[in-house]
Amino acid sequence: AQRVTQPEKLLSVFKGAPVELKCNYSYSGSPELFWYVQYSRQRLQLLLRHISRESIKGFTADLNKGETSFHLKKPFAQEEDSAMYYCALKRGTALIFGKGTTLSVSS
Amino acid sequence: SAVISQKPSRDICQRGTSLTIQCQVDSQVTMMFWYRQQPGQSLTLIATANQGSEATYESGFVIDKFPISRPNLTFSTLTVSNMSPEDSSIYLCSASDTGELFFGEGSRLTVL
Numbered sequence: 662a663q664r665v666t667q668p669e670k671l672l673s674v675f676k677g678a679p680v681e682l683k684c685n686y687s688y689s690g691s692p693e694l695f696w697y698v699q700y701s702r703q704r705l706q707l708l709l710r711h712i713s714r715e716s717i718k719g720f721t722a723d724l725n726k727g728e729t730s731f732h733l734k735k736p737f738a739q740e741e742d743s744a745m746y747y748c749a750l751k752r753g754t755a756l757i758f759g760k761g762t763t764l765s766v767s768s
Numbered sequence: 769s770a771v772i773s774q775k776p777s778r779d780i781c782q783r784g785t786s787l788t789i790q791c792q793v794d795s796q797v798t799m800m801f802w803y804r805q806q807p808g809q810s811l812t813l814i815a816t817a818n819q820g821s822e823a824t825y826e827s828g829f830v831i832d833k834f835p836i837s838r839p840n841l842t843f844s845t846l847t848v849s850n851m852s853p854e855d856s857s858i859y860l861c862s863a864s865d866t867g868e869l870f871f872g873e874g875s876r877l878t879v880l
Contacts, residue, residue: 695869705811705860705871747810749869754799756869760810 663688665750667759674738676768682733684722684748684759693751694731696722697758700744708733708746718742738766770795770863772872780878781851788847789875791861796841802834803860805874811860817844851879 664687674680686692696708709717711724711731722733731748743766749756771794781787791800800817815823815836823836838844848855856879861872 697869704873707868707870710868754864755801755813755816757813758811 663750663752663757665748665757665759667746667748667762669762670760671763671765673765673767676740676766677737680733680735680738680742680764680766682746682748682762682764684731684733686729686731686748686750688729688750688752692724692726692731694722694724695749695751695756696720696731696733697747697749698744699747705747738764740766740768742766769868770797770865770870772861772863772870774859774861774872774875776875777873778876778878780880782880783852785851786847786849787851787877788845789859789861791844791846791863791872793842793863795865797863797865798841799864800838800844801862801864801869802836802844802846803862805858805860807857814846814859817846848877851877853879855879 666685694711697705698708699705720735722731724731745761745763747761748759773792775790802814803811804814805811813826814829815825817823817836817838819838833849835847858874858876860874862869
């Protein structure tokens, strides 16, 4: 069955520290993965997708098929990165989401 | 990009009643979806709203409980029927045309 696992419910770091939000997936086939972010009082929005291999707001994510992972990384966290982050896997035309990780960045 | 508007943004409902949520997209989109986000939980796909035909429901969701309409390429409705407190949740409309999924702000329903 297709599944997305985000093992951490909350990740707290200090400003300037590196961040890694973990995401593992289960999918038979060639996966298409995304990271979505929800800032306080805002709607859910796309942060990045693995096929574009881009860096958005300093975040990157690499698909590791061997480890079935798509971890989100940023070398130096900023306070404005505090938000809820969801990893998502494309299934057909829709997305299935992990449970999300709250990132809290404090000074 | 697509801008999605949902109405109502929130409502408090009585047990046994039904409520219809409207979703309007500012451009024509191929795909529209309805998700549910229960307190402290992730987003769960309810169904794919198909234009001009019956919605495609995920396991655990049925048409009698969550009837969906999609009369055209920019509009859809989700009805939550015969509500119980377990239906208290945020219901999210989403749309996709180029692969990226856009979301509405959600409709927060509280069932007493």
